[in-house]
Amino acid sequence: MARHVLLKVDSTMNEAARLAPGLSGPAWIFAHEQTAARGRRGRDWRAPAGNFSATLVLRPREGLAQAALYSFVAALALEAALAHVGGPHARLSIKWPNDVLLNGGKIAGILLESLALPRGAHALAIGIGVNLAAAPPRDALEPEALPAVSLAGETGLSVEPVEFLPMLAQAFAHYDRQFQDYGFDPIRNAWLARAARLGEEITARTGHETHRGTFETIDATGALILTGPHGRRAISAADIFF
Structure with a gap:
């Protein structure tokens, strides 16, 4: 290379x-x-x-x-x-x-x-x-x-x-x-x-929306899977805060 x-x-x-x-x-x-x-x-x-x-x-x-x-x-x-x-x-x-x-x-x-x-x-x-x-x-x-x-x-x-x-x-x-x-x-x-805070509660901000929940996993597309009060959510792009 x-x-x-x-x-x-x-x-x-x-x-x-x-x-x-x-x-x-x-x-x-x-x-x-x-x-x-x-x-x-x-x-x-x-x-x-x-x-x-x-x-x-x-x-x-x-x-x-x-x-x-x-x-x-x-x-x-x-x-x-x-x-x-x-x-x-x-x-x-x-x-x-x-x-x-x-x-x-x-x-x-x-x-x-x-x-x-x-x-x-x-x-x-x-x-x-x-x-x-x-x-x-x-x-x-x-x-x-x-x-x-x-x-x-x-x-x-x-x-x-x-x-x-x-x-x-x-x-x-x-x-x-x-x-x-x-x-x-x-x-x-x-x-x-090697994932930081896997299984713990995190905050994901996507534009003007804020989602809080448990960092469950990433899916086959690399999206973050967050489980919170409103169920399971796949997030493809966001800023993450601990």
């Missing part, structure tokens, strides 16, 4: 969109520095020196119908790479739909975007940001958001971002092979084994 290593870029997601039409296969785009990184729903993503920023560009075999499930593949790969770095004392979990937590705080986020290619084709860009060295302060976050943490702050361990890239790429390749060979079921089972 190709790797493009850049000293500085506006965002690896933007660079992915620029490079995608000319790529012959999957490629990682890594940057030592981003000047205009973004997260979900256009939110700013702070990426100070020493943190990890990369985007994987690929073309899902089943097209965009399969694309959303790659957030679970990416989350498992991130959790595995961080476990390799952090060792047995790193308490990691995955928050639906696409955040990785360390000791209960957010250490990494994932952003998926569809990229239009010539002749009606599409590619998928999977943006990944990891707080290896530093985390944004509490006042930079939304009021009810989980605290942000870093690998260095929680464990005292340090790893260079460019050294983290092959760890993540190897873990992603492992879970992607499972996904391609056996479908979503093994990915779903592995994800649920």
